[in-house]
Amino acid sequence: MPSSKNKKSALQETKSDPSINLSKTSAEKIKALRRKSKDITKLTEGILSGNKTDLSQAITLIESQSKRHTEDIKTIISSCLPHSSKSLRIGITGVPGVGKSTFIEQLGLLLVDRGHKVAVLAVDPSSSVTRGSILGDKTRMEKLVQHPNAYIRPTASGESLGGVARKTRESILLCEAAGYDILLIETVGVGQSETAVHSMTDFFLLLKLAGAGDELQGIKRGIIEMADAIVINKADGENVKAAKKAKVEFNRALHMYPSKSNGWVPKVKLASALKNEGIEEVWDMLTDYFEKAKKNNYFEKKRADQNKFWLTQTIEDSLKKEFYQNEVIKSEFPKILQKIHNNNLSPFEAAEYLLSKAKS
Numbered sequence: 001m002p003s004s005k006n007k008k009s010a011l012q013e014t015k016s017d018p019s020i021n022l023s024k025t026s027a028e029k030i031k032a033l034r035r036k037s038k039d040i041t042k043l044t045e046g047i048l049s050g051n052k053t054d055l056s057q058a059i060t061l062i063e064s065q066s067k068r069h070t071e072d073i074k075t076i077i078s079s080c081l082p083h084s085s086k087s088l089r090i091g092i093t094g095v096p097g098v099g100k101s102t103f104i105e106q107l108g109l110l111l112v113d114r115g116h117k118v119a120v121l122a123v124d125p126s127s128s129v130t131r132g133s134i135l136g137d138k139t140r141m142e143k144l145v146q147h148p149n150a151y152i153r154p155t156a157s158g159e160s161l162g163g164v165a166r167k168t169r170e171s172i173l174l175c176e177a178a179g180y181d182i183l184l185i186e187t188v189g190v191g192q193s194e195t196a197v198h199s200m201t202d203f204f205l206l207l208k209l210a211g212a213g214d215e216l217q218g219i220k221r222g223i224i225e226m227a228d229a230i231v232i233n234k235a236d237g238e239n240v241k242a243a244k245k246a247k248v249e250f251n252r253a254l255h256m257y258p259s260k261s262n263g264w265v266p267k268v269k270l271a272s273a274l275k276n277e278g279i280e281e282v283w284d285m286l287t288d289y290f291e292k293a294k295k296n297n298y299f300e301k302k303r304a305d306q307n308k309f310w311l312t313q314t315i316e317d318s319l320k321k322e323f324y325q326n327e328v329i330k331s332e333f334p335k336i337l338q339k340i341h342n343n344n345l346s347p348f349e350a351a352e353y354l355l356s357k358a359k360s
């Protein structure tokens, strides 16, 4: 893949010396290059002017996994970067069936009604198996999807969590550049994806159900600890009593966790996404949080911490991959392991040896 610099110089050369006798194929190639770089500029302009089709096309490039698009993606992202970061990023998780789509649609409708531009993205590494288990079916947010100020992106991913996380982070930047000021990032609360979403959002909201079984099935200590708020959904009809009881229990449980470094005490709210009840209270709580977090600079600090996290994480992932793909390491590793097993070498000495081998 030629760098954009190379592309440019190739174009300049052809322009400045028309006598160059290009073979048909290279002339065609240059023509294609010219067309492509124009397309990328147009695409970026489209994103910045809020064009949904262009935004979708760029996200598709990000998701394509194709090395062919690496340079184009870099160009688009670097042009969009100065226009990003102005949004509120809200992570929403919960087990399948808890009502995430219904809740996000109601919250989204409330927000667009109040003049916000809302983008909904999903992180779902499991979709490689289930082929898009969340947001796969756009009709789940029928009303929201039709609103001019809402953008819903079903997940099209299916690979490692790291890969999905990177694509989501890049998609977030593009949505922000397209003027979306509130981002709702949905994830299924059954895997590790919550940790990734937690590390890319300003507020982490956990949807729960009251009643039998859920306490056993859903409460992973880590997820509760990450939550800035728990919303007990389906607090309607016969469920109301159980939901109120669960609220008391969750409030009690939350007090047993160490307090958050920003002084925020996680809240428990009741809602019925189906009946559109309690959604406004959730938004009031979010507004209250953002006001406080911006005032005490925690908002900025958290974003800076997250940037550092993704920087180090990406470097570590890349170094690790490089190390284990090294041919010398691949051949030495089993032998060294055997030596450790035979008590001929300690694991620490062995690690030092392999690391030095990888460098040489």
Ligand code: GDP
Pocket (backbone or CB within 6 Å): 094, 095, 096, 097, 098, 099, 100, 101, 102, 103, 140, 233, 234, 235, 236, 271, 272, 273, 274, 275
């Ligand atoms: P998701 O899998 O978490 O996205 O859940 P969905 O939003 O698709 O909802 C799953 C089912 O629960 C659907 O049949 C919804 O209509 C229903 N549902 C969602 N929210 C509520 C609610 O607040 N109350 C009741 N009674 N049902 C709800």
